[in-house]
Amino acid sequence: MTELRQKMIRAMELKNLSPNTQRAYLAAVTGLSKHYRQSPAAITKEMIEDYLLSLKTARAPNSCGLVLTGLRFFYTHVTEEKLLVDYRMRKKTQKLPTVLTKEQVAKIISACENLKHRLILMTTYAAGLRASEVASLKPEHIDSERMLIKIVDGKGRKDRYPTSRCGASMKRPARKPGSTPAPAFTACAIALPPICWKPATISAKSRS
Helix, strand or coil: CCHHHHHHHHHHHHCCCCHHHHHHHHHHHHHHHHHHCCCHHHCCHHHHHHHHHHHHCCCCHHHHHHHHHHHHHHHHHCCCCCCCCCCCCCCCCCCCCCCCCHHHHHHHHHCCCCHHHHHHHHHHHHHCCCHHHHHCCCHHHEECCCCEECECCCHHHCCEEEECCCCCCCCCCCCCCCCCCCCHHHHCCCCCCCCCCCCEEEEHHHHC
């Protein structure tokens, strides 16, 4: 590990950046260094601009913006040189999602013969969960009495309670003493809501 990489990791740790952000910033600096095959400390402003322009044809606007943010962090906190690159992201095209009918959604869910897999899809769809949130669900996150699912350490490292305008039925099966707790997916069944429903969220901050 080079001295610059060690210094950058230390700077990111001091800023308490998330592991994903640290990986993205390191990848941005590594990509620049590999492109020119030299130390990033020796790369000029014009070279950085040429590198960003070359990325425009191969990457999405948000991806290019993340690279620039990572490079700015490196030059600001590691080499202590302000990066004066006038690179602006173009507006991301706003596209409407493909809206499935209730019948189409029902067919997708019904196609799963495995009960656990079917409940995973039902839970994901009914509560509007992200894949990472579904994967980290545990039985204790399900409040059967209040019909709520608690998302722990979700996006932005925030807890939240997904809610919808439809009714939900959640059941936790009884288990024998000493047996292994059932996964959260098999511990609840959520009624299929309308496809046009847009989930709302109650953040931990708003409930305090």
